[in-house]
Amino acid sequence: MQPSVSIKDLSLNFGNVKVLEHLNLDIAQGEFIVLLGPSGCGKSTLLNCIAGLLDVSEGQIFISGKNVTWEEPKDRGIGMVFQSYALYPQMSVEKNLSFGLRVAGMPKAEIASRVARAAEILQIQPLLNRKPANLSGGQRQRVAIGRALVRDVDVFLFDEPLSNLDAKLRSDLRVEIKRLHQRLKNTMIYVTHDQIEALTLADRIAIMKNGVIQQLADPHTIYNKPTNLYVAGFIGSPSMNFIKGTVDGGTFTAEDGTKIPVGAYDFAVQPASGAKAVLGVRPEHILLGDAAQGMPFQTQAEIEIVEPMGSETLAWTKVAGIPVTFRCSSDIPLHAGDKVTVGFDIARGSLFDAQSENRL
Amino acid sequence: MSQATAINAPAPSRGTVSGTEPRGPRPKPFFTPKKIIIYTTLFFFSLYFLFPLYVMVVTSLKTMPEIRFGNIVALPAAPSFDAWVRAWTSACTGLTCNGLAPGFWNSVKITIPSTIVSIFVAAVNGYALVNWRFKGSEVFFAILIFGSFIPYQVMLYPLVMITRELGIFGSLQGVIVIHTIFGMPILTLLFRNYFASLPQELFKAARVDGAGFWRIFFEIMLPMSLPIFVVALILQITGIWNDFLFGVVFAGTQNLPMTVQLNNIVNSAQGTPEYNVNMAATVLTGLVPLIIYFVSGKLFVRGVAAGAVKG
Amino acid sequence: MADVATQPGNMAGTSSRRGFLHRLFLHNLSAKVAAIPMIATVLVIFVGCTVWTIYYSFTSSKLLPKNTFVGFDQYARLFGTNRWNISITNLLLYGSMSLVLTLTLGFLLAVLMDQKIRFESAFRTIMLYPFALSFIVTGLVWQWIMNPTLGLQGTLRNMGWTGFTFDWISNPRMVLFALLIAGLWQGVGFCMILMLAGLRGVDEEIWKAARVDGIPTWRTYISVVLPMMRGVLVTAVVIIGSGIVRLYDLVVALTNGGPGISSEVPAKYVYDYMFGGGNIGQGLAASTMMLLSVMIIMIPWAYLEFGGKGRR
CATH class of the missing domain: 2.40.50.100 (RNA polymerase II/Efflux pump adaptor protein, barrel-sandwich hybrid domain)
Known part of the structure; x- marks a missing residue:
């Protein structure tokens, strides 16, 4: 079976600064991958490259077998959830969900059914007419996930989606994301600096440092057989x-x-x-x-x-x-x-x- | 099916045209229609903004016969500063013909004390408003800010009467007081916002140490406020230098500032107008704020934007 | 406290009133002393002078303020005066054009500047420098450029384009556009700076989300970013609007109200009647009308800014 997302020999430089170096990563269909590392390790940069929000300096990105290295983000078959939610503040929840579809000229009935389905999955039907300013942090993050959901894509990208929430909500939403993954069985790539999120959610964790993946393995292996001192010290608390x-x-x-x-x-x-x-x-x-x-x-x-x-x-x-x-x-x-x-x-x-x- | 609708038809990759798989950065042509539109638009607007400066300087360097030839954009055949010298020393401002020099010095005499007094008063206001709130202080501040939108003409006549009563109408002191009053809203806002952004623990620690109002102001707040003082300085010097209305009403005939004298040279001139002298006088008047603008750069922008940020 | 409780009621009352007076005057005494200039400015100038002006605009003051009430006579005369009516028509026409164009051009230029362009700071310097100049300087330069014989019109005619007409400054029907060109020249850069600050304040992730959603850039500006900039827009309208009502120096320098009285504005009317015409009552009535027009801009703004905040 071909990998859902495949990154081949990817490098990214900002001027003389090497942010990512010759990175290779194959992600299977339906897999939940967590990119874990301290800030500045390149994990968010890698995610932005996959999304097409950053141009790579070298290498290729394949999504669902298609070379998307030069494609616009909207043409890559991805949905993305951001740390700051990035909801359009002047639009209602319903408009937030449907905006991209309306701009793409999708038939009204199809938009309505997709919005309804996303709202049902995320249980945000009562919020559809509210503005983001009148939502709690957890509700906003659900809407942000919904915006990725209506795109009906194969790959979900999460960029530290829970970092702006308080501890209680964070653990609640963590479970929900896991439930969502079990239900949708999409490929999910999830960036976080929180090792608990990584260990609880991931099928496989990629631990990154200085733009290089240190270890790519399932949580159990990462925890019990860390491949080097860095991984050993990073994972586990105390x-x-x-x-x-x-x-x-x-x-x-x-x-x-x-x-x-x-x-x-x-x-x-x-x-x-x-x-x-x-x-x-x-x-x-x-x-x-x-x-x-x-x-x-x-x-x-x-x-x-x-x-x-x-x-x-x-x-x-x-x-x-x-x-x-x-x-x-x-x-x-x-x-x-x-x-x-x-x-x-x-x-x-x-x-x-x-x-x-x-x-x- | 869902794929096809969500992702749209995949655009033909530019890479396949040459037969290679897309790899590395997206090819970016140097000239895209978007870029051409952006730079052409900016270029034409730049022409609009720069044209008057060019005309002003070029005209001031020409001789009158050359100007009468009728080409406003031509470079001067033999650039000469004669007109500048005449504008400075002997152009007629109404009845006297002593050039702009007296006006320049009047503007200096008005600007320096007005700037210092207005900034000091506003700094104290801002400090009191943030750290020493008293009953009604916020109300006074709100009226102050709203007051800055009242047209000056509304308060002009009563102010003339008040300054006349105080015996400072038509004097340097009079115009300094007026500049302090009308500079107060924006400057107080500026200092209030700045002091509010400083850590309050500092002020509390100083109070616990037993320091009082003025001691904290001079020994703790002022040393930390250099950036905002520079911004205020830029704002006030350019603002007061460019003032026309207060100068003409309150300064008195002996102290008319440069802007008023300039307007007199150009618009109340007797006989044939000397455009080169007029433009030289205009350049000279604009020189002080322009120098401040070009030297201060980002700080000027900050001062300008500060007026827009509400507290 | 226990002592107070055993005191007769009236005694407790006086002692608490003394506390009140103490709080009002002696608490934070140095702060209050230091704030005297501000309090005086607010009470005497902004409130006092404004009330005085409104009050005396209902009197028959001529050379000196008089306390003879004449009701709305001054206003009736004001609106019976051709020059005043031209002044307010000019202000309305010039004001609406200037406001709309300053905002649109300012926003357009800010959007262009926001496209990660090269030489951004050079462009910014070029667009903002007129704002550092006096209106007098601006007016005089444009007066020279628009000089019908030796200015731009004469130059282009001498070059062979004999039909070229740019005589707005001496054409009563076009003189407002001459004012507009000079006013925009000075003010657009400032508006651009405000708008650019607003654009830069938009969360970068909003842009990313819009890209992932496949929203075209222009559509993102119109549908997402512009509505998000409401605060900046309102501020810009208030600042530009109150500047327009004050318009005075530029007119004095560029046209001095001419040709004839075709470019007169209210602020100039006030000044001329108060200090030139010796008709204070007219000047006061006219300035009260100016105040009224600023109020029309300010009150909705104040309601939106402060009333709105209270409700949220």
């Missing part, structure tokens, strides 16, 4: 604990001399003996007390700070002389100054080459 040291056969030696057995680790690349490496372990993979007993690595540690979060507790301690956070059930009573046993299994952690920062 972020992964890193311990510097050297790796030699089945043993990792931290800078303070602590030895951690890594025989159980599934090496992708076998490092040279004595190579400098970084060991990474997620806070929830560090176990405490009895649970730590069975772990390949255990150590005594003193709790320094306890942050109860309600459902769980975050604690700060030191392992191998390095500040480390771990997460445990809030049922376990923990206090600063407690001496505890902590341990983890490297099979659930990650090892990175200290030089190249790539996964070992």
